Amino acid sequence: MGVLIDKNTKVVVQGITGGEGAFHTERMLEYGTRIVAGVTPGKGGTECKKVPVFNSVESAVKETAADTSVIFVPPHFATDAIYEAAYAGIKLIVCITEGIPALDMMRVKQQLKSMGVRLIGPNCPGIITPGQCKIGIMPSEIHNPGRIGIVSRSGTLTYEVIHQVTAVNMGQSTAIGIGGDPIPGMDFVDCLELFQKDSETDAVIMIGEIGGNSEEKAADYVKNNMTKPVIGFVAGKTAPPGKRMGHAGAIISGGQGTAADKISKMKKAGIIVVENLGFVGKTLVNTLEQ
Amino acid sequence: MKIHEYQAQELMRNFGIPVLDFEISDSMKSGITAADQLFSSGKKKLVIKAQVHAGGRGKAGGIAVVKNLIEAEKALDRILGMRLVNRQTGPEGKLVRKVMIVDGDTGIERELYAGIVLDRDRERPVILASAEGGVDIEETAASNPDAIATVAVDPFPGLLMFQIRYLTEKLGLTGDAARSASRVFKGLYDMFIKLDCSQAEINPLVLTHDGNLVALDAKVNLDESAFFRHPDLKELRDTHEESELEVWASENSLNYVKLDGNIGCMVNGAGLAMATMDTISLHGGMPANFLDVGGGANRETVTEAFKILLADKSVEAVLVNIFGGIVRCDRVADGIIQAAKDVHMDRPLVVRLAGTNAVEGMELLKKSGLSLKTADSLDEAAKCAVKLAIGG
Numbered sequence: 137m138g139v140l141i142d143k144n145t146k147v148v149v150q151g152i153t154g155g156e157g158a159f160h161t162e163r164m165l166e167y168g169t170r171i172v173a174g175v176t177p178g179k180g181g182t183e184c185k186k187v188p189v190f191n192s193v194e195s196a197v198k199e200t201a202a203d204t205s206v207i208f209v210p211p212h213f214a215t216d217a218i219y220e221a222a223y224a225g226i227k228l229i230v231c232i233t234e235g236i237p238a239l240d241m242m243r244v245k246q247q248l249k250s251m252g253v254r255l256i257g258p259n260c261p262g263i264i265t266p267g268q269c270k271i272g273i274m275p276s277e278i279h280n281p282g283r284i285g286i287v288s289r290s291g292t293l294t295y296e297v298i299h300q301v302t303a304v305n306m307g308q309s310t311a312i313g314i315g316g317d318p319i320p321g322m323d324f325v326d327c328l329e330l331f332q333k334d335s336e337t338d339a340v341i342m343i344g345e346i347g348g349n350s351e352e353k354a355a356d357y358v359k360n361n362m363t364k365p366v367i368g369f370v371a372g373k374t375a376p377p378g379k380r381m382g383h384a385g386a387i388i389s390g391g392q393g394t395a396a397d398k399i400s401k402m403k404k405a406g407i408i409v410v411e412n413l414g415f416v417g418k419t420l421v422n423t424l425e426q
Numbered sequence: 427m428k429i430h431e432y433q434a435q436e437l438m439r440n441f442g443i444p445v446l447d448f449e450i451s452d453s454m455k456s457g458i459t460a461a462d463q464l465f466s467s468g469k470k471k472l473v474i475k476a477q478v479h480a481g482g483r484g485k486a487g488g489i490a491v492v493k494n495l496i497e498a499e500k501a502l503d504r505i506l507g508m509r510l511v512n513r514q515t516g517p518e519g520k521l522v523r524k525v526m527i528v529d530g531d532t533g534i535e536r537e538l539y540a541g542i543v544l545d546r547d548r549e550r551p552v553i554l555a556s557a558e559g560g561v562d563i564e565e566t567a568a569s570n571p572d573a574i575a576t577v578a579v580d581p582f583p584g585l586l587m588f589q590i591r592y593l594t595e596k597l598g599l600t601g602d603a604a605r606s607a608s609r610v611f612k613g614l615y616d617m618f619i620k621l622d623c624s625q626a627e628i629n630p631l632v633l634t635h636d637g638n639l640v641a642l643d644a645k646v647n648l649d650e651s652a653f654f655r656h657p658d659l660k661e662l663r664d665t666h667e668e669s670e671l672e673v674w675a676s677e678n679s680l681n682y683v684k685l686d687g688n689i690g691c692m693v694n695g696a697g698l699a700m701a702t703m704d705t706i707s708l709h710g711g712m713p714a715n716f717l718d719v720g721g722g723a724n725r726e727t728v729t730e731a732f733k734i735l736l737a738d739k740s741v742e743a744v745l746v747n748i749f750g751g752i753v754r755c756d757r758v759a760d761g762i763i764q765a766a767k768d769v770h771m772d773r774p775l776v777v778r779l780a781g782t783n784a785v786e787g788m789e790l791l792k793k794s795g796l797s798l799k800t801a802d803s804l805d806e807a808a809k810c811a812v813k814l815a816i817g818g
Contacts, residue, residue, distance in 0.1 A: 237652035275751035290697020292749040371700035382681040382696025414805035
């Protein structure tokens with residue numbers, strides 16, 4: 137079953153006629169995702185990849201009953217696109233766009249919270265429930281339906297881990313990329329909570345990185361609320377302080393947010409922390425055999 | 427993005443925060459002229475401050491107080507062109523190209539601290555104020571956290587009067603000084619929001635003998651993601667403050683950070699790039715850099731990335747780790763083969779491909795005739811690169 141999305145999820149693609157939007161719409165359709173509408177202001181009434189295009193999310197929702205949106209618009213329009221989806225009644229928004237100003241995200245997050253709307257991302261690969269629904273840009277081939285929940289701040293690093301899970305003949309219930317921004321929509325705790333409740337998830341792999349304190353908060357949550365095993369990895373042990381490592385959120389500032397601190401807090405909370413990325417698959421097998 | 431102190435002071439002045447008049451100089455000649463004018467206008471003491479993107483300039487010899495033109499000349503001669511070295515700059519230090527010349531006779535009664543930062547935990551701008559200014563605020567935070575008052579501001583009502591009163595009270599200010607402090611806090615908050623700052627700091631915020639407040643030092647960091655609505659702020663970037671290779675990489679939309687080791691890394695994706703560095707270190711090696719070639723690793727991006735890696739003379743082996751997704755590994759392999767030919771690869775190269783069409787990609791690499799090593803896993807690839815980097 138997985139969490140948040142399944143084969144019944146009805147998706148609207150915001151920015152469907154752009155290069156990225158059109159390309160990934162095709163990939164998602166190939167995977168079997170029910171894409172019911174696209175939105176590009178000014179192109180309403182046309183079609184893109186055989187999907188009807190609307191001028192606004194509101195009209196798309198009205199005509200197609202879309203309940204989930206994925207955003208591919210450039211950063212200076214993305215904040216607006218998120219609000220538009222929320223005001224149109226969309227309850228889950230997946231924002232792929234990288235480069236949204238942090239203060240915009242601060243305001244967006246507060247607004248969405250008051251409306252009961254969930255946001256995945258921005259600056260993320262998206263979410264996939266293998267075999268049922270893919271909303272995002274991740275390569276389909278590496279995934280396999282199964283019972284392991286994945287939550288991560290990174291893109292290709294997640295693919296690496298998913299690849300290992302699939303290689304040891306296991307699969308994923310749902311994999312969620314929460315993105316590499318300093319203020320993300322859903323965070324580790326939100327996702328862990330969903331996986332803990334999900335009857336189809338047996339264990340969770342959480343992939344963190346330097347910067348912020350979301351791994352520390354997740355550790356607290358795991359310690360107090362989780363009965364399912366959690367395997368963790370934190371990237372950036374060798375990252376120098378004060379330098380932004382690609383992701384806007386991956387920066388050690390004022391001695392805060394180091395990998396060592398996160399790993400120690402996670403271990404204390406009972407999370408099985410893998411030091412060598414190459415051993416995530418093996419660790420998963422060993423953990424579930426016990 | 428970091429900016430210089432004088433740029434930060436100019437931004438603050440625009441938001442009603444009191445700063446001193448100053449002159450900026452990048453040569454002996456203009457520096458002496460500026461100092462002469464300031465002395466002639468009646469100033470008794472001047473401060474000459476090195477403009478580099480680093481704190482702790484005083485202890486590193488980058489700030490001088492001068493009482494006459496002869497002293498000013500000596501100080502300018504010493505500071506302009508010096509390499510300022512401290513913990514923040516790293517061992518290579520930062521070349522001082524500009525100095526700020528400012529009145530040094532402000533009549534300091536007390537040194538305070540005022541700052542604002544986007545707090546990732548609370549997801550709010552948080553204003554910090556302390557009556558113990560002039561020292562490293564991180565040290566105060568560690569040794570005496572009670573000395574720092576904080577206020578988290580909800581962006582929707584914005585900064586409220588009662589919050590300002592709380593902060594000024596914590597600074598121990600009354601009367602005119604308290605009114606002046608409210609303007610400082612209001613100005614800081616407005617600037618933070620309107621200019622999309624990630625951090626702003628006044629340390630010290632000085633209370634003068636005559637009861638006025640002045641921002642003696644200023645620091646502002648800007649959110650680069652918001653430059654689309656602040657084209658003027660983008661101009662404040664000083665590429666001299668970044669390493670040449672980092673500037674080169676950013677011109678090609680590559681994310682590159684220079685590190686101290688000898689194994690050059692090229693990876694797609696920031697998280698995987700960090701994990702690759704970590705794996706090298708786990709096997710006893712040292713990464714020479716962080717380099718994320720981004721989602722679409724093709725011949726052009728790989729070629730440019732190779733050039734940047736090889737321009738770093740400390741690199742003794744190169745490790746390429748690509749996880750193919752939407753971009754297929756056979757195409758990436760083709761890009762690597764072409765790029766390695768284009769740039770005359772003169773150092774050992776280890777390539778690991780995984781994901782979509784990895785097997786086909788590895789076959790292409792093996793058949794290419796290039797002298798490179800391939801590895802099936804990241805762990806193996808890292809081990810191999812570490813061995814090659816020490817001449818094994």
